[in-house]
Amino acid sequence: MIDTGGKRMSRILIVEDEDAIADLERDYLELSGFEVEMESSGERGLKRSLEEDFDLMILDLMLPEIDGFEICRQVREKKNLPIIMVSAKKDDIDKIRGLGLGADDYMTKPFSPSELVARVKAHLARYERLVNSSVQGNDIVEIRGIKIDKTARRVWINGEEKSFTTKEFDLLTFLAQNPNHVFTKEELFREIWDMESIGDIATVTVHIKKIREKIEKQSSKPEYIETIWGVGYRFKR
Ligand code: CA
Secondary structure, three states: OOOOOOOOOOEEEEEOOOHHHHHHHHHHHHHOOOEEEEEOOHHHHHHHHHHOOOOEEEEEOOOOOOOHHHHHHHHHHHOOOOEEEEEOOHHHHHHHHHHOOOOOEEEEOOOOHHHHHHHHHHHHHHHHHHHHHHHHHOOEEEEOOEEEEOOOOEEEEOOEEEOOOHHHHHHHHHHHHOOOOEEEHHHHHHHHOOOOOOOOOHHHHHHHHHHHHHHOOOOOOOOOEEEEOOOEEEEOO
């Protein structure tokens, strides 16, 4: 064990059927302070990657039982950990790129172990940033002068707090969390009001008007919520 100063060690799963390569990868990664698990069968590798929490996976393409293509596809359906795919054949790498299976990186064997370690570190750092930003994004939405605290259900416009009704708040938050996406009034109604509620899509228009009065300098020239004529509304990023 290497002392990492209290920081949790990243866990890496290597799925590789050539022992010499798997051992080399493990040795270099362990020397760099990672915790490494290895599987040589595709079936075991797939099972463990789905059932356990790894921070990154190094996945060989040609494997007994279940190949790397299939493992990558199945893991991607459920998990977003970085996957680095390795293959002895350059052609195969080109093929998997083309398939868009969702691997984050590709390496052709033989590669230098230090190159592998560098890529692992880069992907883990990127993944950590991604996870941290989405955690923060769960609480606070900030776009230009608008700040929405979803937990406290409070909204500030250029530093000044404004009050919103429940539905106004839900509608504004939904639009601000999906900027640049055009939603029809029907979609917004379905999203914010449950189907049992009284009212119709005109309710959406009324609420947009009220929100604009609070967030826009001039309701007639909205800077945030645009009307897309004949379609619906869009929150400008
Ligand atoms: Ca292989």
